[in-house]
Amino acid sequence: MFMKASESKYSNCLYFTANALARKVERIAIDSWKSVNLSPSHAYLLMLVIEEPGLQPGILSEQLQLKPSTITRLIEKLEKKKLLIRTMDGRVTNIYPTPSGKNLLPKLKECLKQFYQNYVDVLGKEESVRLVRSMHQLIDKLEE
Amino acid sequence: MFMKASESKYSNCLYFTANALARKVERIAIDSWKSVNLSPSHAYLLMLVIEEPGLQPGILSEQLQLKPSTITRLIEKLEKKKLLIRTMDGRVTNIYPTPSGKNLLPKLKECLKQFYQNYVDVLGKEESVRLVRSMHQLIDKLEE
DNA sequence: ATTAAATATTTGTATATACAAATTAAAAAT
DNA sequence: ATTTTTAATTTGTATATACAAATATTTAAT
Numbered sequence: 001m002f003m004k005a006s007e008s009k010y011s012n013c014l015y016f017t018a019n020a021l022a023r024k025v026e027r028i029a030i031d032s033w034k035s036v037n038l039s040p041s042h043a044y045l046l047m048l049v050i051e052e053p054g055l056q057p058g059i060l061s062e063q064l065q066l067k068p069s070t071i072t073r074l075i076e077k078l079e080k081k082k083l084l085i086r087t088m089d090g091r092v093t094n095i096y097p098t099p100s101g102k103n104l105l106p107k108l109k110e111c112l113k114q115f116y117q118n119y120v121d122v123l124g125k126e127e128s129v130r131l132v133r134s135m136h137q138l139i140d141k142l143e144e
Numbered sequence: 145m146f147m148k149a150s151e152s153k154y155s156n157c158l159y160f161t162a163n164a165l166a167r168k169v170e171r172i173a174i175d176s177w178k179s180v181n182l183s184p185s186h187a188y189l190l191m192l193v194i195e196e197p198g199l200q201p202g203i204l205s206e207q208l209q210l211k212p213s214t215i216t217r218l219i220e221k222l223e224k225k226k227l228l229i230r231t232m233d234g235r236v237t238n239i240y241p242t243p244s245g246k247n248l249l250p251k252l253k254e255c256l257k258q259f260y261q262n263y264v265d266v267l268g269k270e271e272s273v274r275l276v277r278s279m280h281q282l283i284d285k286l287e288e
Numbered sequence: 289a290t291t292a293a294a295t296a297t298t299t300g301t302a303t304a305t306a307c308a309a310a311t312t313a314a315a316a317a318t
Numbered sequence: 319a320t321t322t323t324t325a326a327t328t329t330g331t332a333t334a335t336a337c338a339a340a341t342a343t344t345t346a347a348t
Contacts, residue, residue, distance in 0.1 A: 003206035004287065006280040009192065010207070013256075014263055014272065015173045015184050017279045020209045022166035023335085024286050029159045040159050041304075048153060058326060062147035063154070065164045070305050072328055091313040091326045112157075119158055122285045128158065131278060135161045136150040138275060141266045142168050143148065167305085185334075202296060214335050216298055235296045235343040 025119075032115035036107050040115075041066070043108055045074050046097070049084055050105050054094045169263075176259035180251050184259075185210070187252055189218050190241070193228055194249050198238045 005024075010016040029040035036043065041064065048063055049055050057071045064071070075095060078084045083101035087094050120128050149168075154160040173184035180187065185208065192207055193199050201215045208215070219239060222228045227245035231238050264272050 003209075005209055005283045008207050008209060010188055011280060012273070012276060013260075014276055015169055015259065016188070016208075017276050017283075018162075018166045018169040021279050021283050022162045023209070024283055025159055025162040028286065039304075044154060044160070056326080057328090063152050064160070065147075065149055065152060065167070066304095067306055068327065069307075069329080073304075076328095088327085091311095093327065115159065116157075119282075119286065123282065129156070131282060132156060132158055132161050134275060134278070135165050136155060138263075138267065139149045139161075139165050139168055142172065142263065183334075200296080201298090210334095211336055212297065213299080213337075217334075220298095232297085235341095237297065 028118050029115055032118065033108075033111045036104060036111060042074055042078055043111065045071070046078060046083055046101060046104065047108050047112075049095050050097045050102055050108075053096045056095070057093055060095070172262050173259055176262065177255045180248060180255060186218055186222055187255065189215070190222060190227055190245060190248065191252050191256075193239050194241045194246055194252075197240045200239070201237055204239070 005020045061068045149164045
């Protein structure tokens, strides 16, 4: 009934493969962060801001490799949940975690750990590191 | 100004990496199929249907590793563009390319070739094959 | 034969993401 | 000092994707 990704007609195509992998990983990540009621990207953004309060959207955009408009949208949502606040000063915006945002850090770290566990268990630590690294090489090479 | 993906704070995380790679590849793919005015997933779906007329949404869903509802949406759009048609018979739907859909095949293949070229040029043929294969292994392992 | 369960597909709704244009402010050029 | 250019961020809009519920049809159970 269920077809493996590698049995698909276009399984040899990078477009197909990269997307299928991302969706699969996304689903695992969503599960891992469900306990804090955040999507993975919201969680990562929040962790970055907790670790470096005052971080600006532009920096977050670089760190998360997401477009500035996307960062704004993520921040809006986290602000609505009162996990962080924005202070606008001139053309620069600074993002700070609220106390309740900050309090979430241990749980967030726990989720992260759980997420890692998920795939390290399956792949092994070395293999995981190796694969992530070679994906990065690909990304950087495609950067041109 | 521009930060490499591998310089990000979470660059060692599979969530981050898989998504960053998928987005990068997606952008290249979008460019490759721009000349036929189709998004990559629409193009792949159309190619599948041209090569096997009558294909059902369920099969397409397996082949493309996308949810049935997503397949419906993709088909709707291609139907609106008069590149394929749906015939509904009982609870089963069959998808057929229209003549103008079928006529697009050579161009589609050309786009696919161009897309391949993009990354094979950068990575080399062997390295490309190897990487795609190891990504598949990961997908299949994560399947559990 | 009728009812219940399983299956294929679609619809309504929600999400993350991005592009292009708009806004605002700072810096540079005149 | 005023104008122009550059930069950071946000807003409006569009996209692909998915989940959950709805629909319709076939198969199985009684």
